[in-house]
Amino acid sequence: MTVSDPVVETVVATLSRSATEIRQGLVGRRGAVDEENPSGETQVEADIWADELLAERLSAIDGISQYASEEREAIIDCGGDAASTDGYTVAVDPLDGSSNLTSNNAMGTIVGVYDAPLPARGEDLVAAAYVLYGPITTMLLATEDTVSEYELTGGERRRIREDVTLPDDPVVYGFGGRVPDWTDTFTEYAREIETELKLRYGGAMIGDVNQVVTYGGIFGYPGLESRPEGKLRLQFEGSPIGYIIERAGGRSSNGEQSLLTVEPSEGIHERTPVFVGNEPLIDRLETQLS
Ligand code: P6P
Numbered sequence: 001m002t003v004s005d006p007v008v009e010t011v012v013a014t015l016s017r018s019a020t021e022i023r024q025g026l027v028g029r030r031g032a033v034d035e036e037n038p039s040g041e042t043q044v045e046a047d048i049w050a051d052e053l054l055a056e057r058l059s060a061i062d063g064i065s066q067y068a069s070e071e072r073e074a075i076i077d078c079g080g081d082a083a084s085t086d087g088y089t090v091a092v093d094p095l096d097g098s099s100n101l102t103s104n105n106a107m108g109t110i111v112g113v114y115d116a117p118l119p120a121r122g123e124d125l126v127a128a129a130y131v132l133y134g135p136i137t138t139m140l141l142a143t144e145d146t147v148s149e150y151e152l153t154g155g156e157r158r159r160i161r162e163d164v165t166l167p168d169d170p171v172v173y174g175f176g177g178r179v180p181d182w183t184d185t186f187t188e189y190a191r192e193i194e195t196e197l198k199l200r201y202g203g204a205m206i207g208d209v210n211q212v213v214t215y216g217g218i219f220g221y222p223g224l225e226s227r228p229e230g231k232l233r234l235q236f237e238g239s240p241i242g243y244i245i246e247r248a249g250g251r252s253s254n255g256e257q258s259l260l261t262v263e264p265s266e267g268i269h270e271r272t273p274v275f276v277g278n279e280p281l282i283d284r285l286e287t288q289l290s
Helices: 006-025 045-058 184-196 205-215 234-247 279-289
Strands: 032-036 042-044 064-069 088-096 107-114 125-133 137-143 147-153 156-161 172-175 217-221 251-253 274-277
Touching: 006 045, 006 088, 006 107, 006 125, 006 137, 006 147, 006 156, 032 045, 042 045, 045 064, 045 088, 045 107, 064 234, 088 234, 107 205, 107 234, 125 205, 125 234, 137 205, 137 234, 172 184, 172 205, 184 279, 205 217, 205 234, 205 274, 217 279, 234 251, 234 274, 251 279, 274 279
Parallel strands: 064 088, 172 217
Antiparallel strands: 032 042, 088 107, 107 125, 125 137, 137 147, 147 156, 217 274, 251 274
8 A cells, every 4th residue: 555645655665774774773772872862861772773764765766855853953955946836845753762661661763755945834744654563563644635554564564454543542651851840730630541541651751652543532742831932842742743643533732732733943852742632632632722
């Protein structure tokens, strides 16, 4: 089952092929390097290696005019005219949750395909996907048509679920940040949710979001007292994951509005509070925080 848009299909096929190599390439690349990413986070060898692999392959695709990554300061212009209507742009988190590499826990790769120059709004997405490096390597892909789940083996993808939607009855929740650093209004909301749902928080967004997609619930990394903008990046994490969850029948929010409607104002590494999950839970959150 290929994607109807040929450029998106090429991105997805490239991601499927690369994800198999990334998973294999994690071995021997667990060490920290003496570098920080543009968000000031320590990088591991695998962060840099995965970014270089994806940058080389995705920026070479006809129809891709820009490549941006959480691991690099500047946008790569891939030739073509990003400002024109025919050049898609890709924003990538090559290895989301790479700190989990040290503890050998789940991690992911996130790719957003925008029909606009970067930084772009989530509404400009035409597709978004995440790869989950769990016991099995899987990919969840959202396009304008549907959400599908694939198993990735040998560089190929095999569809295992189509028309993926969040279950109606939520089961799990996961909230990032240290509890003493939560705002009073968010703490009040979290205390309510804790009495209703089961805690699932693994320190890598993709592992936690996939729990929400599978069982229903909410994942969030709120704005904190010490950092009101939160930790996660709008362009590389918030918007693509928000797009996937909204295409799967859920909602996304920055605490006030859909992540897809947030106008980037501070460049491609802009942070945002991120909440995704079942619509009633997000609606309650926005009411609580208003
Ligand atoms: P904390 C990983 O570093 C990440 O960007 C997300 O994947 C994850 O949800 C979050 O940060 C974890 O942050 O503060 O719990 O370590």
